[in-house]
Amino acid sequence: MTFTTRPELRGTFGAVSSTHWLASAVGMSILEKGHTAFDAAVATGFVLQVVEPHLNGPAGEVPIIVTPAGAKAPTVISGQGPSPAKATVKYFKDLGLDIIPGTGLLPACIPGAFGAWLTLLRDYGTAELEDVLAPAIYYARTGHPLVPRIANTIASMRELFETHWPSSAEVYLPGGVAPQSGKLFRNPQIADVYQRIIDQTKSAKNREARIDAALDFWYRGPIAERIEEFCATENVWDVSGRRHKGLITAQDMADYKPLIEKPVSVTYGDYEVFKCGPWSQGPVLLQMLQILKGTDIADLDPMSPDFIHLIVETTKLAMADRDSWYGDNPDVPMKTLLSSGYADIRRALIGGTASMEIRPGSPDGRNPNVPPLRAVGTIAQPGLGGGEPTVAREHKLPNDREGEPTLTREGAQRGDTVQVSAVDKWGNMVSATPSGGWFQSSPVIPGLGFSLTTRGQMFWLEEGFNSTMTPSVRPRTTLTPSTAFRNGKPYMAFGTPGGDQQDQWQLIMFLRHVHKGMNLQEAIDAPSFHTDHLPSSFWPREISFGAVTLESRFPEAVREELAARGHKITISDAWSEGRLAAVAREMDGDTQLVKAGSNPRGVQGYAVAR
Numbered sequence: 190m191t192f193t194t195r196p197e198l199r200g201t202f203g204a205v206s207s208t209h210w211l212a213s214a215v216g217m218s219i220l221e222k223g224h225t226a227f228d229a230a231v232a233t234g235f236v237l238q239v240v241e242p243h244l245n246g247p248a249g250e251v252p253i254i255v256t257p258a259g260a261k262a263p264t265v266i267s268g269q270g271p272s273p274a275k276a277t278v279k280y281f282k283d284l285g286l287d288i289i290p291g292t293g294l295l296p297a298c299i300p301g302a303f304g305a306w307l308t309l310l311r312d313y314g315t316a317e318l319e320d321v322l323a324p325a326i327y328y329a330r331t332g333h334p335l336v337p338r339i340a341n342t343i344a345s346m347r348e349l350f351e352t353h354w355p356s357s358a359e360v361y362l363p364g365g366v367a368p369q370s371g372k373l374f375r376n377p378q379i380a381d382v383y384q385r386i387i388d389q390t391k392s393a394k395n396r397e398a399r400i401d402a403a404l405d406f407w408y409r410g411p412i413a414e415r416i417e418e419f420c421a422t423e424n425v426w427d428v429s430g431r432r433h434k435g436l437i438t439a440q441d442m443a444d445y446k447p448l449i450e451k452p453v454s455v456t457y458g459d460y461e462v463f464k465c466g467p468w469s470q471g472p473v474l475l476q477m478l479q480i481l482k483g484t485d486i487a488d489l490d491p492m493s494p495d496f497i498h499l500i501v502e503t504t505k506l507a508m509a510d511r512d513s514w515y516g517d518n519p520d521v522p523m524k525t526l527l528s529s530g531y532a533d534i535r536r537a538l539i540g541g542t543a544s545m546e547i548r549p550g551s552p553d554g555r556n557p558n559v560p561p562l563r564a565v566g567t568i569a570q571p572g573l574g575g576g577e578p579t580v581a582r583e584h585k586l587p588n589d590r591e592g593e594p595t596l597t598r599e600g601a602q603r604g605d606t607v608q609v610s611a612v613d614k615w616g617n618m619v620s621a622t623p624s625g626g627w628f629q630s631s632p633v634i635p636g637l638g639f640s641l642t643t644r645g646q647m648f649w650l651e652e653g654f655n656s657t658m659t660p661s662v663r664p665r666t667t668l669t670p671s672t673a674f675r676n677g678k679p680y681m682a683f684g685t686p687g688g689d690q691q692d693q694w695q696l697i698m699f700l701r702h703v704h705k706g707m708n709l710q711e712a713i714d715a716p717s718f719h720t721d722h723l724p725s726s727f728w729p730r731e732i733s734f735g736a737v738t739l740e741s742r743f744p745e746a747v748r749e750e751l752a753a754r755g756h757k758i759t760i761s762d763a764w765s766e767g768r769l770a771a772v773a774r775e776m777d778g779d780t781q782l783v784k785a786g787s788n789p790r791g792v793q794g795y796a797v798a799r
Contacts, residue, residue, distance in 0.1 A: 199782060224314065231306045232316075241607050246627065247626060249302045254464075267448040298663075329377065415634060477500075494754070505723070506535045518655040522555065545755070547724075608770040667688045708784070713771065716740045737751060767788060
């Protein structure tokens with residue numbers, strides 16, 4: 190019998206799965222009021238901004254895959270905001286930078302999450318704006334119990350907040366004291382902002398007009414003006430060891446609208462898997478599926494060294510293409526990258542030992558550009574005082590029993606991401622992966638209570654890439670929600686936090702579910718792994734050649750066999766790889782059966798279904 194920490198939840202009414210139990214419960218409460226999965230996802234997303242502020246915030250971003258009941262294909266709402274109009278390679282080079290800082294104001298992009306959530310609500314939902322904001326306002330004003338990771342992160346950021354980011358200290362060190370795990374934490378500034386939006390838009394003539402008025406308030410009104418003022422006047426310390434202002438203007442905010450796009454997809458047996466386009470890393474999962482089609486992956490034991498080796502080597506090839514070809518650019522050769530013929534060429538490169546190379550392909554005969562390959566530990570890091578830099582430390586994989594992985598450096602931490610998956614009684618389905626606006630990456634904007642996204646760190650300052658810094662385009666994000674159809678009908682919505690690991694963990698879960706008959710919870714619970722043999726999407730953009738991280742639940746013999754094949758093995762805690770959240774639906778005669786699973790890692794995520 191396959192081990193599972195909790196049952197796969199099943200029902201007929203609906204299901205919500207997310208990375209925090211309060212958010213999932215709120216989503217279900219919206220379904221109980223007769224609203225749709227789209228309304229539930231929006232309410233869940235706004236609560237996640239409050240209860241997981243180290244992983245996402247109001248000024249972050251969110252890609253959303255929307256599947257209305259009976260749809261022939263999903264639709265993508267891109268809540269990934271673009272770079273400011275002033276953001277050019279020359280601007281950063283003139284500052285003496287050859288890599289975009291991962292903190293502060295320089296990497297800030299236009300906050301896309303608010304626009305995307307409200308677009309989903311307006312175009313697909315039924316609830317009022319007040320309905321979906323009320324739970325977030327409640328938890329921001331009355332408080333929510335801090336999970337251990339947030340309390341620990343705040344404590345670790347204390348020196349930076351008190352030394353350089355006093356507005357963050359005001360919110361996260363109330364009374365000069367770091368909040369305790371399990372105690373109630375409040376952010377009344379966020380509650381005030383959302384309440385003000387509700388109050389200012391109530392007089393609009395109908396539901397859609399109220400939502401449009403809220404969008405105007407955010408992107409063409411007081412919020413945009415405050416963001417411009419903060420970026421223009423504040424010199425903020427960042428990981429370069431210097432102070433910089435931001436580039437976002439009110440005009441940048443006014444020009445922003447979430448893009449509505451078609452997804453990209455591939456078929457895999459009875460399934461068709463849909464992802465966001467190459468402005469995300471989503472097509473990586475699709476490329477991996479195409480490569481794996483021509484292998485014996487379906488017959489391999491998911492705990493075996495053969496399975497792990499094949500997945501890792503496939504990942505290396507797809508990620509090399511990501512870093513050479515992906516970006517918010519019509520020049521991306523997406524059709525070829527996802528073709529079976531191209532997959533055949535890439536599959537032939539997989540051997541019996543671990544590759545230590547970065548090997549992008551040549552779609553349509555085009556020669557790839559390879560990004561800078563900086564080994565982990567080679568980039569100097571500044572101290573908090575902005576003095577002499579210190580030598581970068583090796584990546585330390587943290588204990589995810591307390592929460593989400595972060596990358597800790599001298600004076601810098603990055604946050605991660607959250608996940609929302611929902612399905613309702615009509616068969617509407619949504620998968621969304623919110624992120625950005627982490628309190629540990631950028632200072633709180635006084636009066637708003639939240640931080641700006643630093644997603645711009647994913648641009649390259651080297652010319653010639655589809656992801657080279659360019660004004661008013663989206664950074665090639667790591668955010669990558671998933672939706673799968675089975676036999677032509679919507680079946681599953683899933684995703685996970687995890688930066689560069691998101692599509693790795695989703696692939697592993699999907700293959701276990703499809704080939705080994707594991708239910709959603711079993712596929713999520715089973716031991717997992719990932720490779721860091723890729724240029725990190727996050728500052729300082731380093732690579733760990735040949736690195737494979739295994740949960741300690743893998744047997745010693747498996748570790749030894751992988752090491753013998755040349756993989757550089759790191760053993761992480763038994764429950765440390767990923768925070769997947771998934772829902773699914775199928776028909777039992779004329780009745781819908783819904784299913785849900787959520788990740789036990791971090792002791793935080795929960796699914797709700799009935």
